[in-house]
Amino acid sequence: MSYRQQFADPEPYQHPLDGVEAPSEVEPGGNRRRRRRWKRVVLITALVLALLGGGGMVAGGLYLRSVESGIDRVDAFAGVPEEGRPAAVAHGAMNIMILGSDSRDPEKTSGSRTDTIIVAHIPADRKSAQLISIPRDTWVAVPQSQDGQHGGQNAKINAAFAWGGVPLMVQTVEKFTGVRLDHVAMIDFAGFKDIIDALGGIEITSEKAFTSIHPPYRSFKQGPQQLDGEAALDYSRQRKQFADGDFARIRHQQQVIKAILDKAASGGILANPAKLNSFIKATSNSVSVDKGMSLLDMGTQLRGLRGGNLVFYTSPTKGTGMISGQSVVMPDNVRVKSFYDAVRRDSVEEIKQYSRK
Secondary structure, X not given: OOHHHHOOXXXXXXOOOOOOOOOOOOOOOHHHHHHHHHHHHHHHHHHHHHHHOOOHHHHOHHHHHHHHOOOOOEOOOOOOOHHHOOOOOOOOOEEEEEEEXXXXXXXXXXXXXXXXXXXXXXXXXOOOEEEEEOOOOEEXXXXXXXXXXOOOEEEEOOXXXXXXXXXXXXXXXXXXXXXXXXXXXXXXXXXXXXXXXXHOOEEEEEOOOEEOOOOOOOEEOOEEEEEOHHHXXXXXXXXXXXXXXXXXXXXXXXXHHHHHHHHHHHOOOOOOHHHHHHHHHHHOOOEEEEOOOOHHHHHHHOOOOOHHHEEEEEOOEEEEEEEOOEEEEEEOHHHHHHHHHHHHOOOHHHHHOOOOO
């Protein structure tokens, strides 16, 4: 099942069907399929230019506006009751929830849960971005789902997606953080392989030497090293060789994301049409956004953002523990409250006081 199918509306509460393959690119009605694919390419073009500060955003603005209304989107806020949502406190700041899944993870047994949850805070001055990872096993209060069949109890945070799709994830993350979410983006990390290869590989720095637990059992050395797409994806999945388990996996994902942005920004991608085209095509099936996100406006606002302006954090925790026979991540509720209050108020200097993970 494709990532877009996995997150599609209008059936966000049903367990995805394992083993269903996406339809072929060559099929009856192929012209419509090609048009839909081109719209996805336009979507990713806008996102890439937003991240890399592309001057072509303004030049292509009228064209992007003409096709933006036809881009496939997720109704992320459908049925989310306004009266239960946090108030928007800081005028001009923006908070985006990024949900990530790895559709080809060798350890993946179900497509119904999201593996990665990030709250991306974009300050009002648009000079930086703080990306906060919430461990998928964080034990939180999950509101009741719209169908009334699930939730209304404490559980691992990623259970919210299985029980109520993206809207229940919005409610759960807002309840946990007290931060109002403005937009939602979904990423399939498996697609990073082709993205990285289009960039000519990335450089990461490993904290120690280790061997992958997945075939072909690659060896990663300690220190900086150049990785192609397959190796980088393998690296981002590793956790069992590390004492802190899933926290290591979060660090690895953060390293890969930042390395992609750094390489894209420094590799002359915007000055090389062929390279940019390959990069765009490689990402065209890996990202979806909510219905209210204006890609052109966001690209214009974020045109000065670079990898060096992005700082990664991990939501404050007390480590892991056992609840009802499950291994869970225990949030540090005191620090969680003060940390996300700084995010809510757009106090970047206060956010910086917390340890980077």
